[in-house]
Amino acid sequence: MTSKQRILIVDDEPQIGRVMRTGLSSRGFDVRVAADGEAGLDLFNDWRPDLVITDLSMPNVGGLEFCRRLRIISEVPVIVLSVKNEESTKVAALDAGADDYVTKPFGMDELLARIRASLRRTSPRATDQSSVIKVGDFRVDSEAHEASVNGRELHLTPKEFELLLIMVQHPGTVLTHRKLLAAVWGGDYTQQTEYLRVFIGQLRKKIEVDPANPKYILTEPWIGYRFNAGE
Amino acid sequence: MTSKQRILIVDDEPQIGRVMRTGLSSRGFDVRVAADGEAGLDLFNDWRPDLVITDLSMPNVGGLEFCRRLRIISEVPVIVLSVKNEESTKVAALDAGADDYVTKPFGMDELLARIRASLRRTSPRATDQSSVIKVGDFRVDSEAHEASVNGRELHLTPKEFELLLIMVQHPGTVLTHRKLLAAVWGGDYTQQTEYLRVFIGQLRKKIEVDPANPKYILTEPWIGYRFNAGE
DNA sequence: GTGGGGCGTCAAAGTGGCGTTACGCAAGAG
DNA sequence: CTCTTGCGTAACGCCACTTTGACGCCCCAC
Numbered sequence: 239m240t241s242k243q244r245i246l247i248v249d250d251e252p253q254i255g256r257v258m259r260t261g262l263s264s265r266g267f268d269v270r271v272a273a274d275g276e277a278g279l280d281l282f283n284d285w286r287p288d289l290v291i292t293d294l295s296m297p298n299v300g301g302l303e304f305c306r307r308l309r310i311i312s313e314v315p316v317i318v319l320s321v322k323n324e325e326s327t328k329v330a331a332l333d334a335g336a337d338d339y340v341t342k343p344f345g346m347d348e349l350l351a352r353i354r355a356s357l358r359r360t361s362p363r364a365t366d367q368s369s370v371i372k373v374g375d376f377r378v379d380s381e382a383h384e385a386s387v388n389g390r391e392l393h394l395t396p397k398e399f400e401l402l403l404i405m406v407q408h409p410g411t412v413l414t415h416r417k418l419l420a421a422v423w424g425g426d427y428t429q430q431t432e433y434l435r436v437f438i439g440q441l442r443k444k445i446e447v448d449p450a451n452p453k454y455i456l457t458e459p460w461i462g463y464r465f466n467a468g469e
Numbered sequence: 470m471t472s473k474q475r476i477l478i479v480d481d482e483p484q485i486g487r488v489m490r491t492g493l494s495s496r497g498f499d500v501r502v503a504a505d506g507e508a509g510l511d512l513f514n515d516w517r518p519d520l521v522i523t524d525l526s527m528p529n530v531g532g533l534e535f536c537r538r539l540r541i542i543s544e545v546p547v548i549v550l551s552v553k554n555e556e557s558t559k560v561a562a563l564d565a566g567a568d569d570y571v572t573k574p575f576g577m578d579e580l581l582a583r584i585r586a587s588l589r590r591t592s593p594r595a596t597d598q599s600s601v602i603k604v605g606d607f608r609v610d611s612e613a614h615e616a617s618v619n620g621r622e623l624h625l626t627p628k629e630f631e632l633l634l635i636m637v638q639h640p641g642t643v644l645t646h647r648k649l650l651a652a653v654w655g656g657d658y659t660q661q662t663e664y665l666r667v668f669i670g671q672l673r674k675k676i677e678v679d680p681a682n683p684k685y686i687l688t689e690p691w692i693g694y695r696f697n698a699g700e
Numbered sequence: 701g702t703g704g705g706g707c708g709t710c711a712a713a714g715t716g717g718c719g720t721t722a723c724g725c726a727a728g729a730g
Numbered sequence: 731c732t733c734t735t736g737c738g739t740a741a742c743g744c745c746a747c748t749t750t751g752a753c754g755c756c757c758c759a760c
Contacts, residue, residue: 325576332582337590338569345556351563359568359590382643383692395747396691431706433749439708450708459706459757626736662717663739670719681719690746691717 242268243357244287248278248304249319250296258291261346262353275299279307287314289357291349294320294331302334309335315356319344371406374467375454378406387445387454397422398441405455405465414462438463473499474588475518479509479535480550481527489522492577493584506535507655513539514611514634517600520588522580525551525562533565534656540566541652542638546587550575602637605698606685609637618676618685628653629672636686636696645693669694 245267249255255271262269270285272278274296282290290308294301305316318336320327328339337359338352369381378385383399385392394402400422404413416428423433442449456464476498480486486502493500501516503509505527513521521539525532536547549567551558559570569583600612609616614630616623625633631653635644647659654664669688673680687695 325579328579329582332579332586337586348556348559348563351560355563355568381645383689384643397748430749432751435707436709436749439710442708457707628737661738664737666718666720667738670721673719688718 242266243289243361244268244270244285245353246278246282246285246287246290247271248273248275248290248292248296248301250274250293254293258349262350265350267353275301275304275307278304279311282308282312282314288361289353290314290316291353292316292318294318294322294327302330305331305334305336313360315360317349317352317356371403373406373409374469376402376406376467378403392444394441394444397437398444401437401441402445405463406467409465409467412458412462412464416462418462434463473497474520475499475501475516476584477509477513477516477518477521478502479504479506479521479523479527479532481505481524485524489580493581496581498584506531506538509535510538510542513543513545514631515600517611518545519591520546520548520584522548522550522584525549525553525558533561536562536565536567538651538656541648542635544591546591548580548583548587602634604637604640605700607633607637607698609634623675625672625675628668629675632668632672633676636694637698640696640698643689643693643695647693649693665694 243266245262247255247258247262247269249258249271250273252273255273259269259271270281270287272281275292276299278290278292279299292301292304296304299307301318301320305318308314308316315337316335317338317340318331319340319342320331321342323341331339337356340349340352369379371378371380375388376385380403383394383396385394385399385402392402401418404418404421415431415434418434419428419430422437423430427433438455439449442452442455445454446452454466454468456466458464474497476493478486478489478493478500480489480502481504483504486504490500490502501512501518503512506523509521509523523532523535527535532549532551536549539545539547546568547566548569548571549562550571550573551562552573554572562570568587571580571583600610602609602611606619607616608618611634614625614627616625616630616633623633632649635649635652646662646665649665650658650661654661658664669686670680673683673686676685677683685697685699687697689695
């Protein structure tokens with residue numbers, strides 16, 4: 239699995255930092271908080287985050303100065319938060335190197351969308367928009383419909399591919415006949431377990447080292463199948 | 470001295486377009502205006518601007534649909550303007566591919582600062598002004614609507630040309646039926662895969678050495694096509 | 701020991717995507 | 731008006747994939 243995207247928050251108000259930290263963490267980001275510009279620059283150098291969010295008004299090194307100094311050492315995307323809605327302030331922040339300026343109060347969904355937009359520019363393949371799933375020995379690209387095990391390319395038919403896709407999306411858990419059938423063939427086919435017998439068999443022939451003793455797709459009798467990604 | 474930076478404005482309200490045109494022109498930008506999404510996409514292909522500003526609510530192809538279709542063919546920075554201040558609208562626009570979202574009414578200075586911030590990200594590729602794309606054995610001039618393979622001039626119809634243009638812009642990647650249809654025929658034709666069968670066939674007859682064994686346009690069964698530009 | 705149900709395998713029959721060809725229609729040129 | 735050119739549509743054969751049915755194996759209950 240690709241490692242989490244890192245976001246550095248620079249804000250001197252502890253409660254705001256905490257709210258944002260939990261909000262962003264729950265969306266799969268790795269988040270750290272610095273209390274002022276100095277600490278922010280230090281932490282940036284040590285931790286090398288993928289994106290920086292900073293408040294404009296801070297003690298010691300203010301937001302503007304922070305942006306300028308950060309821009310000298312990095313081109314990391316920066317989003318500035320502020321209560322000020324004056325045009326001159328926005329212009330100053332953007333010209334200091336900020337990529338975006340968001341006025342408080344703001345919604346978490348908007349902030350997340352602006353984060354996605356900024357990350358899209360600098361690390362196009364690393365955002366959650368990416369269609370590639372890596373788990374264990376497997377790599378599956380749901381957009382290109384490509385899949386591989388331990389680097390070996392697989393030539394899968396559409397149904398085989400969808401079946402594998404569901405499995406890599408739920409590694410380690412038991413997938414019932416019903417769930418698998420509904421996901422691949424649609425809700426009207428939840429009784430047709432014979433489809434699974436055939437297609438699981440073909441999938442095993444293509445992905446297992448020894449199809450007679452499967453290590454990836456395990457049978458859970460009377461229930462369904464369990465996917466073990468390896469490692 | 471490099472030539473002026475080009476900005477395309479897509480807006481159906483003439484007076485707004487005119488105001489922004491004069492405002493941006495006086496700051497040294499080369500500005501053109503398109504009245505709706507269709508015209509915007511056509512003008513984009515011909516003129517290859519460095520940045521696009523679009524209104525969200527337009528007749529025919531709306532701002533969201535415009536963003537999505539533009540994103541298929543280009544990574545150009547896009548700023549969306551709108552009177553709507555709802556968070557869900559902002560999120561939809563940003564996730565449709567917009568880089569920034571500005572709520573009307575807005576100040577010209579702020580817009581200019583946001584334009585500078587967006588251009589800053591892509592400015593190193595300022596030579597992208599050229600409308601000529603060279604990749605592998607292909608050379609495509611989107612402004613002159615000329616294309617050639619290994620120096621051999623191609624006589625392509627408009628649809629054939631647009632199809633080839635999308636492909637040379639995404640060499641090596643899988644282009645789904647849906648994407649190709651949306652890019653060439655528009656979002657209402659994403660089911661008409663028979664169009665692709667016919668036009669891909671005609672394109673192959675014109676660009677492939679052996680159309681029966683294509684080396685440039687490879688078919689990815691059930692998914693779409695992959696363009697291989699050749700070394 | 702015997703029988704039944706779930707599971708795996710195989711192959712024939714059916715379905716549907718793809719490439720190809722042909723034709724009708726509309727728009728523009730002469 | 732006629733001719734040309736490009737676009738949309740339908741039909742057909744080929745072939746890969748899906749569906750279906752048949753059969754054997756294994757486990758477990760009886």
